[in-house]
Amino acid sequence: MGLIWTMIAKRLGLGLLTLFVISVIIFSATELLPGDFAKAILGQSATEETLAAFRKEIGLDLPAYQRYFNWLGGALQGDFGTSLSGNKRPVADLIATRLGNTLFLALYAAAIAVPLSLVLGILAALYRNSIFDRAANAAALTSISFPEFFVAYILIFVLAQSGFFPSMTRMDADTSLGEALYRAFLPALTLTLVVTAHMMRMTRAAIINLLASPYIEMARLKGIDPMRVILKHALPNALAPIITVIALNLAYLITGVVVVEVVFVYPGLGQLMVDSVAKRDFPVVQAVALIFAAAYVLLNLTADVLSTLSNPRLIHRK
Template identity: 75%
Template structure:
């Protein structure tokens, strides 16, 4: 019979295959973008000899399959090449921005996860009450609005009034309190988006379990509704909750592009937007591949944790 280690190995294998397919798609998509990279770098008055020399220097005169193979083998070794915009190693650029993106994602997660669980449990506990309807309405509203709209609303309400800065510029030498203050608005924008998903999933999972026979038995024993949900329903609802939390954490890392661009936050998302505008395709490819790897890894963690938290799934292994 398969074990948990076999399942992890299978998921890792599927993840590697998915990452390979994504790398092909990312490289192919950048190849299909219109325009001439050498022409955009040298300008419209560049001579044909200069364009030919630059294409040879960048390897653009070689077949696409050969350039893809060199890029893939370099990426597997941790070498994504050199940025075409500033002639710096891409690994160094990512190393400078990755801590900022992780900081923003963790900041939003520390706010969103406890808040979503609290709202979900409370909504299930007081189902069909005024609080439940208000929380569901607010969650649906937050889900319906795109991230950039929420970000601009926060800027209008909290930045234009002078309470918080509209641009989240941070430096490595900043104190933690100053960094938390400057990144509060982008963290809240991300929190409003992901809290709604996690809150609704938590509420649905607990309400589904409240109709179970063992919950009815707990009610007949005279246990309070709070004790029934916290001690009996919530532990058995961990599997779907863990899955949705892990997927939203993956979104926090991979879906911050728009929020970082709105608040000019120096993370990987802002670097990706700047690289697209400069047609710095190697940087775009490297960041897209990194985002895909993070998403696949967090999905693997969600599968493993949801399996371990559910005895019925665990005994099937």
């Protein structure tokens, strides 16, 4: 297990370094945006004295590097500053109300997509080159080719216009679990159709790659049922690439929900980020972007650890 802890420490170090670089990019990107930020918030009619007082209030009178380290130090303590729009609530409070909704949508989509991908991938490998295999691959390639917003609008046209599901997702603290599952079904189905294809094709490819192995041939010669050969002998040895692609797609489900949340007006982090960009509420934009980056780095670390644990040859190296 020493190798695992060493790998985790190295990955954590690289992850923290990556997050530091990303934080610099996020802060620099907002700094390079054209226009006067204070004037955009207060309006063109604001006087120079009002603009100067506002810049001093939010720290724009300080040098850029000093504002960056102040922001980074606050972010490390969970303090992302104050929102510049609305009633000037703390950014952490705004994110807390939306983060749970985004995680719920991501887990909802994952609960559908992961089992479905594994089943379709195993069946496609078992019935390779059959009509089912070709149809599944064709459907997977089709779903990969369509952008998320196009899939979302097709589902709205087919399922929402007919009255089966709502086209806009409304969530609040009083919404029950059953009602939440019903309201969020279309956004979750959109994400499922997008990520299932990648996981299904990787599962199929990993299992087919192992079916030509000598121990698989021996199991077949013994007359073992083909499904049992795949589930008991091939699948455990194909877990490393499958776990990696599942973890990466889970990272996408959390960080790539922006378009889907906007289409369905889903009250998550993606919708909050788009609204904040429109209002030039940069503290919120910076905080949400940093959270997305941290989630992606953490899930990549999880994928590395799980894929290593699933393959004894990576643990006991010679």
